[in-house]
Amino acid sequence: MALTGKSAVVTGAAGGIGKGLSEVLLRNGAKVALLDVNESAGQSLMESLNQKHGTGSALFLKCDVESEEQLRAAFQKAVETFGGIDILCNNAGVMNETAWEKTVSINLMSVIRASYIALEHMSKLNGGRGGVIVQTASMAGLGPFPSCPVYTATKSGVVGFTRAMAVASEVSGYGIRFNALCPTFVQTEMITNISGKLGQFTHLTGMAVKLTEKLGILSVSEVAESLLELVTDETKNGEALMILTQGKAYMQFPSLSK
Numbered sequence: 001m002a003l004t005g006k007s008a009v010v011t012g013a014a015g016g017i018g019k020g021l022s023e024v025l026l027r028n029g030a031k032v033a034l035l036d037v038n039e040s041a042g043q044s045l046m047e048s049l050n051q052k053h054g055t056g057s058a059l060f061l062k063c064d065v066e067s068e069e070q071l072r073a074a075f076q077k078a079v080e081t082f083g084g085i086d087i088l089c090n091n092a093g094v095m096n097e098t099a100w101e102k103t104v105s106i107n108l109m110s111v112i113r114a115s116y117i118a119l120e121h122m123s124k125l126n127g128g129r130g131g132v133i134v135q136t137a138s139m140a141g142l143g144p145f146p147s148c149p150v151y152t153a154t155k156s157g158v159v160g161f162t163r164a165m166a167v168a169s170e171v172s173g174y175g176i177r178f179n180a181l182c183p184t185f186v187q188t189e190m191i192t193n194i195s196g197k198l199g200q201f202t203h204l205t206g207m208a209v210k211l212t213e214k215l216g217i218l219s220v221s222e223v224a225e226s227l228l229e230l231v232t233d234e235t236k237n238g239e240a241l242m243i244l245t246q247g248k249a250y251m252q253f254p255s256l257s258k
């Protein structure tokens, strides 16, 4: 899928990895709706992206992904502005073992919620153009991150949802591919401010720090560039792309149904 003339929705777009995903999509010719709860960061990012990539190429929409109503309104506005949606990046996420129910709500429930709303606009069965949905999961969805069990559960859930939806979409004829990015640690606000966020696992802070030293830390742009192959390569469906500092690999899973 070439990106010129395509339109994308990115959640959690105002900072960190979401900002990087949005920039790479714009650089490659797509228009991007930037969804985020952070209004000031989202507005100023939209202004700078429109200066760089052309007026009207980026649209900021204030949206809390936990709200079905706000998500529906944002998708509707994106469709009205850009004429349709071809790409959804479900990227908004938090790591907070203290507020663990919120972590489940944002990282897993909202990914499912946004994917289902996107189907209403993107599925060929609903008159949409088809396209691709890419979730920002994590290495934590592949190997356990013991300092953050609930975060690990949400990301494992996202990988499972993505793989099941890929097959469901294929056999149903939605015309939508589902893939997941699974990066190791990335240099963003999320890893720099964890005080109070590990809850009953605060005593495992040192273990988390050691893991960052062992695995290394990716830059946002290294993750963002990896989005391109999942979006443009039409053969990629149901993939979990592991991104490490040493390189990338598509995960192999056991096939139990054949």
Ligand SMILES: NC(=O)C1=CN([C@@H]2O[C@H](COP(=O)(O)OP(=O)(O)OC[C@H]3O[C@@H](n4cnc5c(N)ncnc54)[C@H](O)[C@@H]3O)[C@@H](O)[C@H]2O)C=CC1
Residues within 6 Å of the ligand: 011, 012, 013, 014, 015, 016, 017, 018, 035, 036, 037, 038, 063, 064, 065, 066, 091, 092, 093, 094, 095, 106, 136, 137, 138, 139, 182, 183, 184, 185, 186, 187, 188, 189, 190, 191
């Ligand atoms: N930083 C890391 O080491 C890694 C992060 N990830 C995942 O990448 C994704 C992005 O994380 P980062 O950029 O690192 O985090 P970040 O904290 O830098 O940025 C997250 C963005 O999401 C927005 N956001 C948070 N809650 C929201 C909500 N309810 N509705 C709408 N927007 C919301 C924030 O305002 C912020 O702009 C997350 O899903 C995270 O789990 C995956 C692997 C590693």
Ligand SMILES: CCCCC/C=C\C=C\C(=O)C/C=C\C/C=C\CCCC(=O)O
Residues within 6 Å of the ligand: 095, 137, 138, 139, 140, 141, 143, 144, 145, 183, 184, 185, 186, 190, 191, 192, 194, 208, 209, 211, 212
């Ligand atoms: C010292 C600061 C750590 C803060 C961590 C905060 C957020 C991390 C988010 C992630 O998504 C982390 C990504 C990768 C690590 C997860 C699992 C590693 C699996 C290790 C293994 O191979 O067993």
